[in-house]
Amino acid sequence: MSMSEAPISAEAAVIVGGTIAIDHVKTPEAEAADLLGGSAAYAALAASFFSRPVSLVGIIGHDFPQVHLDMLEDRGVSLDGVERSESESFTWSGEYHANMNERTTHRVGLNVLENWQVKVPASSAAAQIVVLANMSPDNQIEMLTQCGLGPANGGTPDSRFVVADTMDLWIEIANERLHEVLPHLDLFVLNEGEARELAGTSNLVRAGRILLDKGPRHVVVKLGEFGAMLFSDGGEIFRASAWPLEAVADPTGAGDTFVGAMAGYLAAQGPPPYSAAQLRQAVVQGSILASFTCEAFSTRRLEALTRADLEQRLQHFRQATHW
Amino acid sequence: MSMSEAPISAEAAVIVGGTIAIDHVKTPEAEAADLLGGSAAYAALAASFFSRPVSLVGIIGHDFPQVHLDMLEDRGVSLDGVERSESESFTWSGEYHANMNERTTHRVGLNVLENWQVKVPASSAAAQIVVLANMSPDNQIEMLTQCGLGPANGGTPDSRFVVADTMDLWIEIANERLHEVLPHLDLFVLNEGEARELAGTSNLVRAGRILLDKGPRHVVVKLGEFGAMLFSDGGEIFRASAWPLEAVADPTGAGDTFVGAMAGYLAAQGPPPYSAAQLRQAVVQGSILASFTCEAFSTRRLEALTRADLEQRLQHFRQATHW
Numbered sequence: 001m002s003m004s005e006a007p008i009s010a011e012a013a014v015i016v017g018g019t020i021a022i023d024h025v026k027t028p029e030a031e032a033a034d035l036l037g038g039s040a041a042y043a044a045l046a047a048s049f050f051s052r053p054v055s056l057v058g059i060i061g062h063d064f065p066q067v068h069l070d071m072l073e074d075r076g077v078s079l080d081g082v083e084r085s086e087s088e089s090f091t092w093s094g095e096y097h098a099n100m101n102e103r104t105t106h107r108v109g110l111n112v113l114e115n116w117q118v119k120v121p122a123s124s125a126a127a128q129i130v131v132l133a134n135m136s137p138d139n140q141i142e143m144l145t146q147c148g149l150g151p152a153n154g155g156t157p158d159s160r161f162v163v164a165d166t167m168d169l170w171i172e173i174a175n176e177r178l179h180e181v182l183p184h185l186d187l188f189v190l191n192e193g194e195a196r197e198l199a200g201t202s203n204l205v206r207a208g209r210i211l212l213d214k215g216p217r218h219v220v221v222k223l224g225e226f227g228a229m230l231f232s233d234g235g236e237i238f239r240a241s242a243w244p245l246e247a248v249a250d251p252t253g254a255g256d257t258f259v260g261a262m263a264g265y266l267a268a269q270g271p272p273p274y275s276a277a278q279l280r281q282a283v284v285q286g287s288i289l290a291s292f293t294c295e296a297f298s299t300r301r302l303e304a305l306t307r308a309d310l311e312q313r314l315q316h317f318r319q320a321t322h323w
Numbered sequence: 324m325s326m327s328e329a330p331i332s333a334e335a336a337v338i339v340g341g342t343i344a345i346d347h348v349k350t351p352e353a354e355a356a357d358l359l360g361g362s363a364a365y366a367a368l369a370a371s372f373f374s375r376p377v378s379l380v381g382i383i384g385h386d387f388p389q390v391h392l393d394m395l396e397d398r399g400v401s402l403d404g405v406e407r408s409e410s411e412s413f414t415w416s417g418e419y420h421a422n423m424n425e426r427t428t429h430r431v432g433l434n435v436l437e438n439w440q441v442k443v444p445a446s447s448a449a450a451q452i453v454v455l456a457n458m459s460p461d462n463q464i465e466m467l468t469q470c471g472l473g474p475a476n477g478g479t480p481d482s483r484f485v486v487a488d489t490m491d492l493w494i495e496i497a498n499e500r501l502h503e504v505l506p507h508l509d510l511f512v513l514n515e516g517e518a519r520e521l522a523g524t525s526n527l528v529r530a531g532r533i534l535l536d537k538g539p540r541h542v543v544v545k546l547g548e549f550g551a552m553l554f555s556d557g558g559e560i561f562r563a564s565a566w567p568l569e570a571v572a573d574p575t576g577a578g579d580t581f582v583g584a585m586a587g588y589l590a591a592q593g594p595p596p597y598s599a600a601q602l603r604q605a606v607v608q609g610s611i612l613a614s615f616t617c618e619a620f621s622t623r624r625l626e627a628l629t630r631a632d633l634e635q636r637l638q639h640f641r642q643a644t645h646w
Contacts, residue, residue, distance in 0.1 A: 205568060
């Protein structure tokens, strides 16, 4: 996909804050080092398929590969909000097992992330869609504040749309703070295990309703190879399956891709609020884009992806789920 | 649903062979004893929602509750193929845990099943659809033979349609014999874990293709709360999600319900072969009927179910998956 295919505006409609990482990934079949990783990197790249520029907010170290930054800029991801530190970059090393749903983390190097506080560039603080990709709830609240939203600013007006992701770590060590984020979200996205844990129930439908009660207008529970469920505050449920992938090369970042693609797709529909139909489309676009992420290490498949590839899989997905 | 709602013919279009059990089930919330159970009992009852009579083949002991037999007959299930033994009935006692996907078997009383050999009544041996519900591959082959099909009769002609289920036990202790069944099947149904085990791969799409290579024309992998996947020998895949259940009372028999409903639905469409569209509809009908099975102990919810209930949920399911 060339840059000219996504609608381009002067200012970013989407701002994405979160981690930017150097990943080292091993799978049963291969291994690769110095890969682009991090929740915000995946989400920003995914959003850029639908709406450009995307403002990326995060921090990198002196050792961060320039090739990754060039790739992102080339895809319409603005790096004005990426802080450069003299410390070392955040890194993650992990290994996937024969069942690609299970992985072992070998090493996490927090480095620049220690004591990091998010800094939103003034030029994109008013972005219509704010994506709080996976990062500490402290930083999520800080980003909301700097975007003129959240508890310090009396909530989110209907003209803005806030999307957030999280992870098991924050549910465990920053549960209260995470609960302060939730009432300010239009869309809260988390995976199956996290949903069960945060809601305190094994039933996913009940979990979805319990999570809605915590404040978000919409909740998406990601089910990995089994798709996703969208719960909305009117009680409506959307159940999407996933593209049946015959080979998974590296699932890292699939969930972040999903979140970013939803945000980018919605931004391309114009200003909020968004209809149920638009949110459902966003879930499907997110799910399909995430399926591509799984097909190669890191963002490599997304980098090579064309709009035609995406459209074709969407069409095949419709055929594969039609009855 | 009254009997008059399903099309009635003089001879059974569907014959179902397998186990008929007395179940004792405990869940985190309740407990019930002397329940109707067994693969063939669930499957025959499910099939009877779509096509009547259904010929049930199995064995029961002297202690089998008459109330269950009366219920089945009342639903158009013919008991001519149910052998009565002076021994005790096959029983299963199990307990579901907080996550209703996990269960512990407390006791299996094989009783009448020891040395049981299936006996197909002459009046329904020519049934258009033959369902080999979960039972030993030996008995599955014997049933095929008595129905004029299978290895002893040169396979399955296009005018008949054979559906089979299995379980992890047979994959482990009767693997070769199970492989003798597979080439004679039009539709092989098994659950996710069984598919991974029998195919020897963790990827479900690859598993589906590997299972097709073993001979069946179509393979359905049941995914429990995540729906099902249908693989057909032309390479086509159908991905169906499941009805989002907010409360699961007892999932026992949901998979057997699924198999029986598929068979019954197809029988109601007329003689085989069946189109891809008909098979997809059968998967959805099976999935929705199975969702009702989970809502109460044993067959209790199915016993109270009306055609209108089923139609309404199908409509809601279409709405919940539309995009």
